[in-house]
Amino acid sequence: MSDFTHFDAEGKAVMVDVGGKAETERRATAKGEVVMQPETLEMIRSGGVKKGDVLSVARLAGIMGAKRTPDLIPLCHPLALTSVKVDLRLLPERNAVEVEATCKLNGRTGVEMEALTAVSVAALTVYDMCKAVDRGMRIEAVRLTHKSGGKSGSYEAE
Amino acid sequence: MSDFTHFDAEGKAVMVDVGGKAETERRATAKGEVVMQPETLEMIRSGGVKKGDVLSVARLAGIMGAKRTPDLIPLCHPLALTSVKVDLRLLPERNAVEVEATCKLNGRTGVEMEALTAVSVAALTVYDMCKAVDRGMRIEAVRLTHKSGGKSGSYEAE
Amino acid sequence: MSDFTHFDAEGKAVMVDVGGKAETERRATAKGEVVMQPETLEMIRSGGVKKGDVLSVARLAGIMGAKRTPDLIPLCHPLALTSVKVDLRLLPERNAVEVEATCKLNGRTGVEMEALTAVSVAALTVYDMCKAVDRGMRIEAVRLTHKSGGKSGSYEAE
Amino acid sequence: MSDFTHFDAEGKAVMVDVGGKAETERRATAKGEVVMQPETLEMIRSGGVKKGDVLSVARLAGIMGAKRTPDLIPLCHPLALTSVKVDLRLLPERNAVEVEATCKLNGRTGVEMEALTAVSVAALTVYDMCKAVDRGMRIEAVRLTHKSGGKSGSYEAE
């Protein structure tokens, strides 16, 4: 199991030692979708003056969720993120709300998990706020779309 | 926006008042999948003595994640969960790890968000532990599959 | 110091034993104000489409803050709040944003601290979001305005 | 709304990107007061051997509260504070307990919110510990009194 960095030679879970890594600018972007009934999407869209409230509550939850990553993911390092940005967009052609999160750090380890956690928490919050009208919503395609900084180089998925 | 219970008549976000609801046994089950390269799945499966470590770390993270739900989802009530169970299974025919979580409560509000959060955190942990070998993994189909207890009756999705 | 319930007979800090108290509906309302430059208030008010964002971010922060009360206030009991409501209003005649929070519980102890914490966290969030344009803002008059339920009876301040 | 740094060009809440800022010594001091009945202040003052317990509990709560700032204030960065100091003083001529907090950081963003949060949590703790004898206490004048470090220069309020 030596290729899984979160296990030592005996297969025991460890928080990887990043003390020897260079402090560089790390950046990661993740995306995901909440797929729902067309009527649910329309309710979010047509909120009138109140428009955007579902999206703005979810955006905040995603930003705060990124900060909780080391509390949630057992082997993640505590990090002093320098930036978190979460965006939600309506995709009517796919009956979905798309979530995108970008995190940055000047540090010794990547911020993929922070971006993915932000997306997940924002998506869960969309579910929470709309579940009274649509229990069948699904969170789909939570994935890393971009990563840069660090020894392993950049990653660009789409 | 009156059908979204998390907004009041003026469209402001609120934590719904559940004080008047009856204390009943509430139960919710959620599922999701982490889809990956066949080689990644094989690495998880063939860990030998160490087999199961990815899954057991993720299971624990999911259980602990369920308890953090009110810290993460802005309008969720703090709850004294009576049970959390998280299961992970390899689905080789779909190149996926399936996550299933069931939460229970004797209380005044449903526990769907706790089950969905447990699934999401467990899935994120699988991603974290395998990301060094497979950055293209995707978390898919996070959804509520069962719900019972409370005035709105039972829900059975599959 | 026998009249301070948070100290025992020897003057040591304790979390008061509420096990013998009756489970009743407890409710508390607190208020406070963030006093600022007229220009700052006008900026919040005139946000156009974006209007309300400062207030809606602060409202969410207040709701989430109420849930963190037992983590923050050393001798507060952990509570399963049944309702949290936070409202923010512009008071142009006083160059202030007013914050009001109401918390409810079916339980054995009052929820004054939860309401006061919600007001304080919402007010701090207003400060945070506007501090780039007005460092001289002040949080004033954070106080309990209403309390009911429990042996000590109701309290009505204004 | 471009002058509010916590919103992007479209008015969406963001955690400001501080990655490009220089690491300098940042320092902030905040103050506030808990105004109460003269009898309540006297009870705090005359605690005899036990003197100071209300103040020392509140001091600790303030220090710990400063560390929780990024969990409470949605758009605050997680920071590795290098120093937190919280002081409480009796002001008999104003029937008040004064709270003063100073935070320091070698970092990329200011620590005003940490100092203000420390003051607020300490003040709320004074309220909690004395509320059995005086429900009418008020938290007043929570404000930034000093700030230094960073591009925007120093600020001195009093």
Added chain:
Amino acid sequence: MSDFTHFDAEGKAVMVDVGGKAETERRATAKGEVVMQPETLEMIRSGGVKKGDVLSVARLAGIMGAKRTPDLIPLCHPLALTSVKVDLRLLPERNAVEVEATCKLNGRTGVEMEALTAVSVAALTVYDMCKAVDRGMRIEAVRLTHKSGGKSGSYEAE
């Protein structure tokens, strides 16, 4: 492994389902000691006016630590504790500070872990506050001394 209640029939970690247990008054007391150099104990004892500060900081930390138990111990249930009491005593004849914590709950599961966590966190805080003068301190004999309530009956260790 069927006798370990935290594993299911397949040996997977679970949070035990306590939904079917009766709500009764549960109580647990735990003790522990911090053993140190005589000079260190004397410094704690002879603090003059400041006497008791090490002990009172540790007492508060223990009380707050009890509330964090479900965040720390993976399979512990979140509980609404009704009482937490932490006491520290100097034991000069054994060059030790003794810590004792009692927790109570009206609920469906025991509070042993809350009492043991309170003792451990208080003991760690004593270590933290004195470590500049005595790095060789040891935390010893952290144990359950009393437990009552619940189906399994009472336990009395000393």
Added chain:
Amino acid sequence: MSDFTHFDAEGKAVMVDVGGKAETERRATAKGEVVMQPETLEMIRSGGVKKGDVLSVARLAGIMGAKRTPDLIPLCHPLALTSVKVDLRLLPERNAVEVEATCKLNGRTGVEMEALTAVSVAALTVYDMCKAVDRGMRIEAVRLTHKSGGKSGSYEAE
């Protein structure tokens, strides 16, 4: 009380100012034991396929516990740990499970408390998982065994 660094000249608790200290590699190792009935140790040892589950749950809890140190120990600084490693070993000749934790940081303050907290939380988790079969377990000899980095030099206890 001037030798206790966590008090200022007036005996008030402070979080020590480490802003002037150099950023160096800090490392600390701590150990402790959970002493139990021989039968309990044998149950942990002979778990068959499931072998190691008690130990692996406790290991994870210890790693996550290290990250919560600044939330638990009032005067500890928030730190961006670069590595956490927790090991558990069966010591049949002493009827004990031994816990060892090593933490690292590139920073301005030592990580003794993080290592000691990791040991304590892992030991508490062992207790939690085995308490149904052995309530008389004791956590013993939690101590610092190694420390390096920083002005005060290295420390080696065994």
